[in-house]
């Protein structure tokens with residue numbers, strides 16, 4: 001049978017309790033949301049939705065072409081200028097997703113002969129960037145600058161170190177200052193994915209590289225997504241103007257992809273301006289995360305201490321994680337459920353996001369539901 005092997009795979013997945021299905025979300029869901037990445041609660045903020053609507057009315061439903069042909073509007077240029085300025089970089093380039101931005105940054109900055117050292121906990125999009133790049137990838141132990149050093153020892157030629165700033169599964173942070181030091185020792189570039197840092201870490205949400213004092217350095221390139229704290233959709237690469245110019249000419253996911261939709265650019269720009277005007281939102285997300293962690297721990301649950309706005313709770317098995325998340329849902333609480341193959345260490349978890357706009361009562365309710373439904 002054509003594609004017969006997919007049935008075998010499906011059966012294996014079913015036996016392991018790892019089948020995934022889609023569940024369309026209703027616009028007016030009564031669920032308390034601790035599953036989305038809308039860290040600052042901006043996705044439905046009237047200024048953000050109006051930014052999207054205005055951009056669509058002005059520029060159209062789509063960007064009409066690739067960035068180098070018709071897909072670059074003045075709105076894209078404005079967003080790039082403001083995003084770079086906010087995060088402390090010379091220049092920025094927006095992409096249709098954070099995934100595409102990561103593929104672009106890694107592939108364009110790791111040519112043939114380049115050593116790529118990638119953290120074992122990196123997001124799938126960085127891993128795929130490493131797989132597509134012409135350079136050779138060595139995987140270094142999680143959050144271990146010494147392991148990175150060892151991987152680079154004896155290498156002659158260009159090198160890049162690739163890491164998430166905040167890891168998406170457990171919400172733990174990378175040792176950015178130490179990684180930057182290793183980069184300088186070995187003359188390597190540093191490519192950081194700040195998807196979970198932008199809007200949450202750093203002064204007013206300027207991101208983890210800004211907080212570490214390495215934003216704007218000539219050897220640092222940062223990718224972000226517009227789809228989490230900024231409540232929109234899309235991604236960007238931030239860095240020195242000469243690196244951004246190189247991406248315009250060499251990054252295939254930039255050159256061959258249709259430009260970011262105007263509505264997404266407009267929403268992201270509105271969110272960025274809101275964040276600049278209301279810098280307290282970022283710190284609030286961190287406070288909610290710490291409170292959530294304290295209450296979960298006090299309730300006897302095994303939760304990882306958060307460095308940003310992700311709080312991860314260990315589940316005994318994939319099946320129990322799925323049932324736990326379903327029981328939470330039945331009790332009115334939406335939580336993320338991470339299990340293999342999305343988790344590098346095979347440990348299943350509930351993944352909670354500490355939205356800045358969660359009230360004390362909502363945090364209390366979430367912890368009570370999670371505690372009462374624990375396997």
Ligand code: PMP
Pocket residue numbers: 097098099100102123125164168193195196225226227233234235
């Ligand atoms: N990097 C990280 C760390 C992420 O968590 C995600 C989104 N899950 C991405 C990149 C991809 O970003 P986007 O969803 O904008 O494609």
